Amino acid sequence: MILKRDQLRQLMKNKLMKAGLSEKDANITSETLAYSDARGWHSHGAVRVEYYSERIAKGGINTNPNITWKKTGPCSGILDGDNGVGFTIARMGMQKAIEMAKENGVAIVGMRRLSHSGSIGYYCEMARDEGLIGISMCQSDPMAVPFGGSEPYYGTNPIAISAPSANDENMMFDMATTVQAWGKVLDKRSKGESIPSDWAVDEKGNPTTNPHEVNALMPIAGAKGYGLMMFVDILSGVLLGVPFGGHVSSMYHDLSVGRELGQIHIVIDPERFVGSEKFKEDMTKSLSELNNIKPAPGYDKVYYPGQRGKIREEKSNKDGIEIPDEIVKYLKSDDIHYNRYDHKNRFAE
Ligand code: NAI
Numbered sequence: 001m002i003l004k005r006d007q008l009r010q011l012m013k014n015k016l017m018k019a020g021l022s023e024k025d026a027n028i029t030s031e032t033l034a035y036s037d038a039r040g041w042h043s044h045g046a047v048r049v050e051y052y053s054e055r056i057a058k059g060g061i062n063t064n065p066n067i068t069w070k071k072t073g074p075c076s077g078i079l080d081g082d083n084g085v086g087f088t089i090a091r092m093g094m095q096k097a098i099e100m101a102k103e104n105g106v107a108i109v110g111m112r113r114l115s116h117s118g119s120i121g122y123y124c125e126m127a128r129d130e131g132l133i134g135i136s137m138c139q140s141d142p143m144a145v146p147f148g149g150s151e152p153y154y155g156t157n158p159i160a161i162s163a164p165s166a167n168d169e170n171m172m173f174d175m176a177t178t179v180q181a182w183g184k185v186l187d188k189r190s191k192g193e194s195i196p197s198d199w200a201v202d203e204k205g206n207p208t209t210n211p212h213e214v215n216a217l218m219p220i221a222g223a224k225g226y227g228l229m230m231f232v233d234i235l236s237g238v239l240l241g242v243p244f245g246g247h248v249s250s251m252y253h254d255l256s257v258g259r260e261l262g263q264i265h266i267v268i269d270p271e272r273f274v275g276s277e278k279f280k281e282d283m284t285k286s287l288s289e290l291n292n293i294k295p296a297p298g299y300d301k302v303y304y305p306g307q308r309g310k311i312r313e314e315k316s317n318k319d320g321i322e323i324p325d326e327i328v329k330y331l332k333s334d335d336i337h338y339n340r341y342d343h344k345n346r347f348a349e
Helices: 005-019 023-039 046-058 086-104 121-128 182-191 223-236 276-291 307-319 325-332
Strands: 068-073 076-084 106-114 133-138 159-162 172-175 261-268
Touching: 005 023, 005 046, 005 325, 023 046, 023 086, 023 121, 023 307, 046 325, 068 086, 076 086, 086 106, 086 121, 086 133, 086 261, 121 133, 121 159, 121 172, 121 261, 133 223, 159 223, 223 261
Parallel strands: 076 106
Antiparallel strands: 068 076, 106 261, 133 159, 133 261, 159 172
8 A cells, every 4th residue: 555654654653652652752763664665675664663562562662761871082972772762762872973073073972772773874864964974883683694604693784874975965875784684585485486595594504595494694795794794793782882793682582671782873074084075076976977887788877875765765755655555454453563573583483
C-alpha cells in the first residue's frame, strides 16, 4: 500500500507511543525510520516498528533513561544513554559533536549503552547540513564470520560519512560491512531462490547458495571487510568500554534487557584544513567528475554515494512510499506487538 511520508511517520509514532515511548522519542524515532523508507532502505524503516514495540513493551528499551554527558577534553566526550532510545541518543551525540567541532575544529563523541539507532548515515547528514564532515560507526549483534572462521563474531557493523559541497549535493556513503543484510537472505527464501555464494556460510563455515542453510553472513571483500568490521568494533566498542565483538548482545535474545551498544561520531570542520569554501567547491567538482565518467556496459550513469537515495527520497516525498500491506495493517491496528521476536536466534527464527 502506498502511504504519504507524513502519514507513515504518524502511524509509526502512534504505535511507538502506545508501546511506551514519550512523544519526543516517538517523534525522533518515527522521523528517522520514515527517512530510511523514503530513501529506499526499507530494512531500516517501518518493518522494524513491531520489533521495537515489543522491546519497549518488555522493558529492553529504557523509556525514562538517565542520559549523562561527560566532556572529556576540548574535542571529546561520552554520552551514556542508560539503554534509552538509540535514535534519540545518536542524535544527541551528533548535536554535541557538531557544537564541539564548530568550536574546536574536530570532535569525537562516543555513545555508550544505547539501543539500535537505525540508518547511521542520518546522523552524518546532520553534520553535513552544518557545513561539516560527519562520520559514524556502530556495533551490531554478532552474525558475520571473521575471515576464515566458521562461527560469527562481528556484527554487520556499519560505517558512514557525509560531506558538504558547494551545490548541496547529497554525498552520503553508508554501508553495512557484510555483503548482504539478513533481510535479503529472507527475501530469497520466501521466493524459493538461491543466494550468491559470497553472501553467507553454512554451519561448517562453507559458502552456501541455499538460503535455508545460512548460519552466518560473510564480510564484504573477504579479509578486508573483516578488518573493517574490526575497525568499527575497536572505535565503537572497545574504546567506549561496552561489550565488544562476540560479546555484543543479540537483537533477539532477551527483549527485557538493554542492549548496551556502542556508537561513535567523528566530526571535522573543513575550515581548519583546506578551508570550507575550497573544500565544498572541490567536493562539487569531484562529484560532478564522477557523474561524467563514461558508464560501463549495462549502467546508465556513474552515481556518487547517496545520489540515488536522494532521487528515491524526492520521488517518495511526491508520490508516497510503498509499504507492505501487512505492516500497514499492523500499524493501523490496536495491537502493540505479536510476541514474535523474544528469545529467538540471531536471525529471529
Ligand atoms: P546499501 O548496500 O544499499 O548501500 C551502501 C552504500 O553504497 C550507500 O552509501 C549507497 O549510496 C552506495 N551505493 C549503492 N549502490 C550504488 C551505486 N549504484 N552507485 C553509487 N553508490 C551506490 O546499504 P547497506 O549496506 O544495505 O545498509 C543499509 C542501511 O542499513 C544503512 O543505512 C546502514 O546504516 C544500516 N545498518 C544499520 C545497522 C545498525 O545496527 N544500526 C547495521 C547494519 C546496517
